[in-house]
Amino acid sequence: MVSAPTPDATPLALSLRDISKRFGATQALDRSTLNVRRGTLHALLGENGAGKTTLMRLAFGMAKPDTGTIQVDGQLCVWRSSADALRAGVGMVHQHFLLVPAMTVAENISLGRGGMFSGFDPRAAAERVAALVAETGLAIDPTARAGELPVGAQQRLEILKALSHDARVLILDEPTAVLSPQETQDLYAWLRRFVESGRTVVLITHKVREALQIADDITVLRRGRTVLQVPAKDASEIEVLAALLGEATTLTAPHVRTPAHLSAVPVLTVDDVRVRDSRGTDRLKGVKVRVFGGEILGVAGVEGAGQLELLRVMAGRCAPYAGSATRPAQIGFVPEDRHRDAVIGAWTLVENFALKDAGTASGTLAWRGYAARAEAGVRTQDVRTNSVHNSMASLSGGNQQKFVLARELEGAPAALIVENPTRGLDVRAASQVLDALRAARDAGVAVVIHSSDLDELFSVSDRMVVCFAGTVRDVAVDRHAVGRAMVGLT
Amino acid sequence: MTDAIAPFFEATVRTATPLAFAALGELVAERAGVINIGLEGTIIAGAFGGLVAAGAAGVGVGFLGAVVAGMFVAAIFAFFVVTLRADHIITGTAISMLGVGATGTLYRIFFGTTGAALETPTLAPLPIPLLHSIPWIGEALFGQPPITYLLYVIVPCLAWWLRRTGAGLALRAVGERPEAASAAGISPARVRWAALLFCGAMGGLGGGTLVLAQVGTFNEGISAGRGFIAIAIVVLGRWSAVGVSGAALLFGAASALQYFAQAMGWGIPYQFALALPYVLTLIALAGAGERAAAPAALGARG
Secondary structure (H helix, E strand, O other), rough: OOOOOOOOOOOOOEEEEEEEEEOOEEEEEEEEEEEEEEOOOOEEEOOOOOOOOHHHHOOOOOOOOOOOEEOOOOOOEOOHHHHHHHHHHEEEEOOOOOOOOOOOOHHHHHOOOOOOEEOOOOHHHHHHHHHHHHHOOOOOOOOOOOHHHHHHHHHHHHHHHHOOOOOOEEEEEHHHHHHOOHHHHHHHHHHHHHOOOOEEEEEEEEOHHHHHHHOOEEEEOOOEEEEEEEEEOOOOOOHHHHHHHHHOOOOOOOOOOOOOOOOOOEEEEEEEHHHHHHOOOOOEEEEEEEEEEOOEEEEOOOOOOOOHHHHHHHOOOOOOEEEEEOOOOEEEEEOOHHHHHHOOOOHHHHHHHHHHHHOOOOOOOHHHHHHHHHHHHHOOOOOOOOOOOHHHOOOOHHHHHHHHHHHHOOOOEHHHHHHHHOOOOOOOHHHHHHHHEEEEHHHHOEEEEOOHHHHHHHOOEEEEEEEOEEEEEOOOOOOOOOOHHHOOOO | OHHHHHHHHHHHHHHHHHHHEEEEEHHHHHHOOOOOOHHHHHHHHHHHHHHHHHHHHHHHHHHHHHHHHHHHHHHHHHHHHHHHHOOOOHHHHHHHHHHHHHHHHHHHHHHOOOOOOOOOOOOOOOOOOOHHOOOOHHHHHHOOHHHHHHHHHHHHHHHHHHHEEEEHHHHHHHHHHHHHHHHHHOOOOHHHHHHHHHHHHHHHHHHHHHHHHHHHOOOOOOOOHHHHHHHHHHHHHOOOHHHHHHHHHHHHHHHHHHHHHHHHOOOHHHHHHHHHHHHHHHHHHHHHHHHOOOOOOOOOOO
């Protein structure tokens, strides 16, 4: 499946050859190769754990390869730290932003320059940032605090940080995971202009369709090896998916929608609900939603349109100041930030399972019972672990998410509220999670799901609503209609 | 009343001086994300080092000895906390106990078991012409030993350095988000080592001031909780150099109140006045609940 690198006149901006890297017992990279032509947008694809991020961390000097060579513009490079890579013109935007939240944009960008007593002048720094903004077209307020910026602006700040070091090769790790569809389009348009100015972009992603649409070249990693290097125009989605998953796959087969057996009365009702945030702004302005058992309601909306507040009201995690919400007694909730809100990494699976009742259980906890319940959950959702007494952190992201689903679906809840259920998961795990949601729906559960990935919403939703500026509207399950509603058009 | 006010201010500044040195050192450590509970050990090591060095070669060398002793203790702390990534609180507590215990033992070995008061040369006050004759506050601010004037230089320099230099920015970034600093090519471990050595030097100077400019002798446990008070001062001073000097003055005033109360003939038992700084410490630490100004990565290992 490995095609020979195409003989091409374009010089290589970044070339990684025969790179191997081992962490303990795990061979993260095994003689992998990446050749990035100057002035191109290169997509590096792979499932979680395929070694994409590791390979790019090596290219950015955050670790040293065990074997193999790194060349930038044909020059052999040995990095001692990221500072060396930055000096050589390689910049990286990490998936989890590396910003100092308490500092201003200008301070974040100025970090790491100058010696012990070299001056730092906030005004001059702000002016430099303003010049950079004007030059790059990435709008940001130099005096704003990084922690108070919306996530899209934080990403622009990360890009500006790299560009302030005159990065000629820009590496972005899953940059669209946190962006709304509009922001994603804007970012891609900007990256396109950036490569047209002669510079180079490496985009780490697991979204095959997006990669094929915007990239010039594609490299696929599987289990630390380079399994496909091909110009995007010569690659088909099926071919790339096959390389990614390493097997003939049926994942792209359309899901057959079973006829819905809806409950007679709504399971969940939200009536004229209003929610206000800590700054006193109304996030929900009197919304009405009903959800029936046996359907999946997809909730779409650009970031901050009120969808998260709506889901939290439904899940009973957020109290409205006006209006009412009728909820069933048993309700499952899968929050979007798994690590922060759903599980405790250092605890065992059994302990994490018991978290479910931590607020309500009285007396001593029946640990044996919880172990059995956790075992049952692990079996039904096919969570890959050899013991329920392992720590949560020892599971991969996909298995953690399946475990959370198992916990929330236990005891036959009447409703299940799910935020971004497949964020950060690889293709296989994502498809298993979506299948579990469909199975719950078929069993009569009222499922409400929000996802910033519209493709995902279209693939699972029986019915959709769109949030826009704190209002909610019923919309047909149709790409065009939903897209218009998300920007406030009727 | 007026007769008592000038001495009250003088006592305020005098007691605030060692506290301010130690607290400014702690401020730098905390802005780099390390909470140095071992400050108490650093101060008493500085006091003892100052005593030994001054006895051998005079007051000037004494202060140098205080700085070296303070840095030595801080280096032990830094080795465990930064290099070995041990827990800040447990290591710091151990270092505090070690400092108090070791200096006591060394004192007995060197100067006998009687614990007899040992005289040491002290730094005489150096009144600044004209300025020291300003009514009420002149004596307090400008009739002090020269070491106090060093503080007047350090505070603005430190405030400027933290805000207006690349290195100050790097230090604050390490305290807020070491990963981000690291990605910008800064070594958080190196920054924290440097910050702790500075903290050791300042804590040592605080202890040295106590012995060489004020008490004129050493006794076991002479630091008397000043390390912990200095940590509270950093909290009360909201992690800024100017705020910390203000808070140090407040604690100095609380201590000086006992003399004032006696001079005024108030019938308050002096024990209340003695307890006041410690009560203030408790209040300051309790008020740290909403620590908006605290460095985000304070106390985080690694």
